[in-house]
Amino acid sequence: MFAIYKREVYSYFTTPIGYVFMAVFLAASGFLFSLSTLQSQTTDVSGYFQFLMFAYIIVIPLLTMKTFAEERRTRTEQVLLTAPVSLTGIVLAKFLAALTMFVTTLLLSCLYFYPLSLYGEVNWARVWGSLIAMLLIGMTFIAIGIFVSSLTENQFTAALGTIGILLALVIVAMVNSLIDSYVVRSVLNWISIYSRYANFTYGIFDFGAIVYYVSVCAVFLFLSVRVFEKRRWS
């Protein structure tokens, strides 16, 4: 499993994809950061993190689109699936590799807070809370991206599919207010990635939300394993 992890991380840097991901992520977050804090002369970072979540919808699929789709197209998956490694090991290795890329880039983007702290009082509890939430949301998005990638052998389809699902998950909260039925509204609210996130921006450590993110993540990784299992059998 470690071998696959290592190769994945390595392949992000031997192909342009890793660099493109980092560049787009940092450019988008840098732009959003300066717009939402420096430009508006505030140290309130909640706006920045909200925007960042929308940026995720575009950048995370860059990271996950090729994970399984490319292996399937070039038939390299055969060497993984006939090696003494479990399917869960393969999926986890790919997930952890994408997560490593994501966390590294997220940490790099934390540099932005340094200039902010020079010019004003930053509410660090809110920053930490939001960062943890961002990490969890990113993790969930990666798991969804990997699942979509396991369904197709075309990277582009994988990316578009992931963007669609992520967009739906985020937008659900906004459509919510237009719906009259209480039941539908609370179900949508429960599904929504966005609404769970709110507490973190106030610096509140919401344990329920963490469980939610980790579970969604686990479910999609499990489904990816099932996709491979199913393909073997049919």
Next chain:
Amino acid sequence: MIEIEHLVKRYGSKFAVDDISFRVNRGEIVGFLGPNGAGKSTTLNILTGYLSSTSGTVRVSGIDVLDSPYEAKRLIGFLPEQPPLYVDMKVDEYLGFIYELKRCTLNREKHLKEVCEVTKISDVRGRMIKNLSKGYRQRVGIAQSLIGNPPVLVFDEPTVGLDPKQIIEIRNLVRNLGADHTVILSSHILPEVQAVADRIVVINQGRIIADEKTENLNRVVEEDRLYSVKICGPQREVLAALSKIPGVVRADAVGERELDSFTYHIQSEQGVDIRKPLFFALSERGWPILGLEAVGMSLEDVFIKLMDADANKKRPGDAKAARAGR
């Protein structure tokens, strides 16, 4: 070493593999012969654990590939139809990855060096796989299967798409590997498997139609020979003369290649060598032979023959009728 029993693989209502059973003994090289779509790759993919079977068992060295996939996979080196190469890696990096993937415990440097030497890729170890020629890629694919020194090697169409020189190289490599490995290789080309295999399993439409030692199969195939002969002379008279030669079953003119000379296909009776009488018959009339070669049977011919032979064995009485009906 490998036991396949009543293996079935069904896709919907279509049987890709329909009740196949055969064994491969330790140290044997077995050729798995069949036309495209016969179920060769499916069988090999099940054997290596890439696909699951609908029913039936596959055991490698007594280990069921379904019950204990890890133990079974460790015993097998697999070269799929399309070599599973990460083209954006260097050969060395790729083999290192495979080494780690298989959790190999042999001395790393030494083992990789040996594998590269056996497959003759030592000179390209530092190159990107995407820049390698097809022949080299195939050999890197074989090198990959050798890592960890598995006792069983499974090669799915190892020579497809290679030029004749590369085919001979791969053939020699397989033969050498056969000395201390159990090898299964598939092909849709008869001479390909004849050249290396000790035993040939012929499969068609998901069923085994022959499982013979290579010599025995050769005998079946070569019983009646077909010659392609180029003769300089008037076509109609040559044909008439040819059909008078004792032992000739059929003679057809195939085409005019040069002025006045035609190519004929001549089929001889079982066990009769017609080359000498052919020569004398033609020289008597002053028609020189410009070329003479034995034509190998096409795979279709082999299948028809084997299926005939099969029917023959089961119902001796009906064999003639079956042949007549063909």
